[in-house]
Amino acid sequence: MSCEQISADPQVLPEIHPANLIPFIRAPKLLMHGRDDEACRLKSEAEPLQKLMREPKRLVFYDGGHMPKLEFLVPTINNWLDETMGPVNRR
Numbered sequence: 001m002s003c004e005q006i007s008a009d010p011q012v013l014p015e016i017h018p019a020n021l022i023p024f025i026r027a028p029k030l031l032m033h034g035r036d037d038e039a040c041r042l043k044s045e046a047e048p049l050q051k052l053m054r055e056p057k058r059l060v061f062y063d064g065g066h067m068p069k070l071e072f073l074v075p076t077i078n079n080w081l082d083e084t085m086g087p088v089n090r091r
Helices: 018-024 042-052 070-085
Strands: 029-034 057-062
Touching (some): 029 042
Parallel strands (some): 029 057
16 A cells, blocks of 8 residues: 555545555554655654554665665565564475
8 A cells, every 4th residue: 555545535435545444454564664765754654554553563664765675675574474474384
């Protein structure tokens, strides 16, 4: 879900607005936010989104803009999945 989808839109019915549905998501949630992200502002968009979410959730910061580099993205997601879902059984 993008930051733009969460922003208030008077054309969207409250029953289907993403901000009203976020508290019902039960799966683990990992939010990654670039320190220099201009597309999704931290204080007005990312932090309010995270506050609406239930646990387990985590907000991770990386150096860069809107899209993290794969060198950061892959290990971060793998570690999060191992922590929340359990490690992969490798034979």
